[in-house]
Amino acid sequence: MTIKIENLSHSFGKIAALKDISTSIKPKSITVLIGPNAAGKSTLLRCIIGAIRPNSGKVLIDKMPAHKLSARVLAKCAAYVPQRPIVSAAFSVREVVELGRYVLPRNISKVDKALDQLDLTKLEDRAFQNLSVGQQQRVALARAFAQISVNGHLILDEPMSAMDLNYVYKCVDLLRAKAESGATVILALHDLSLAATIADNVLLLDNGKLILSGDVNEVMQPGHLTKVFGIELERVARAGGKDALLVK
Template identity: 40%
Template sequence: MTLRASDLSVRFDRDVLHRITAAFAPARVTAVLGPNGAGKTTLVRTLLGLERPTSGQVALDDKPIEQWPRRDLARRVAHIPQRASVAFAFSVREVVALGRYQADKAADAVQIDAALHAADIADRAAAPVAILSEGQRQRVLLARALAQLSLAGSAPVAGPPCYILADEPASAMDLRHTFATLGLFRALAARGVGVVVVLHDLPLVMRYADEVVLLDRAGRLAASGSVEEVMRPDLLERIFEVPFTLTHDGPTRGVLTPIPPLD
């Protein structure tokens, strides 16, 4: 019951991902880290079946992702892209409703309302998405994913494990909504949902992630494992080419701080 990449390579005009093997477990928050151009977005899109690998395979429950009917896959995996691309004058509620596939309109309405409130965007439900700030649009995309998988609420998730794959989902949010979004991901993981999230903010990884997949600039897997195993100053300095310090204060995992150059 795991989402897995096996010996995965992707090439466009150059090699973007090179022989990535990683498992993304349910009931865990897995952060995907790496420098700009490391292939993080491509990895997420390939896990979703939106990009075709040059070699290797993505599988969900040991079934190749391309063999899943799109409707069945949509019941198991939701995508939160970096930005909302809405070509028409849809309202917030209409965009969230696009995530639904059920025939039961009453159940749809309940899930849509709950998702809007969970993402703290219910007060803008009637507003056109086009007039919202980028951070508000990210909350719309969060709500759409919650509605798609019927995840709003606090009950344990019934059926086989589902996944949210999120590509920098809070990059434009204010601090309150950033913390709320990542806290929601942790709550979803506690209910059995697998969360795969691309992040650039290393302190957020230290606070909210369980596992880390670290890519280098060439799109190779530099490390994968628990936060404690991967978020080491020596390894991060090698990948990001910036020194780090890790200080411990109390029961937390510690505070990871990049050291800027003095020049």
């Protein structure tokens, strides 16, 4: 399953959110979108899931334009998690996760596994609306895990922004495992250190333009990031892992 973005541009009124973006998402890997606020990260993710019909250009999912795919077809190949999940009914945690299978055959074991992976089994009867935002983000991730197939796409918009640090790194491990088993993970992050830790590939966006894309070690260079974020950074080598990014 491939995702290709071709000359994608989109405006909200007079504000250009995306400007002529072209790139390919490497399958079975983790691609992270970084950039300052209003860089176009969320808009790009919404174009990928077909929620926005772009003004020009297109996102191709398995060679089909995303905005032309029916919701039913798209749900079978991609799951989406917004930064702030919303459920306006008093559903329990389990009921929300089960809705990930809305157009798919019922699969209790997959729902149970997703709940277990995100440490939600003890919370499964609690009302979603009564959880903290960080817990709600875990539920939304579990719902996405219950939905996607082994080689599906996970499209995540700041999915861990309100989680406790232990859960952030638990999710990092889970997403890594998903990518290694065949899933394509695309996520927007504002935490550059976390991005450097989790990403295989990075798309650096600024003011709606794709500034740079490629391997994490090529893109996450202090020189590139300073130009976009306006802050001095340095890479610090870590034993047995990827380099960390620190503010000077």
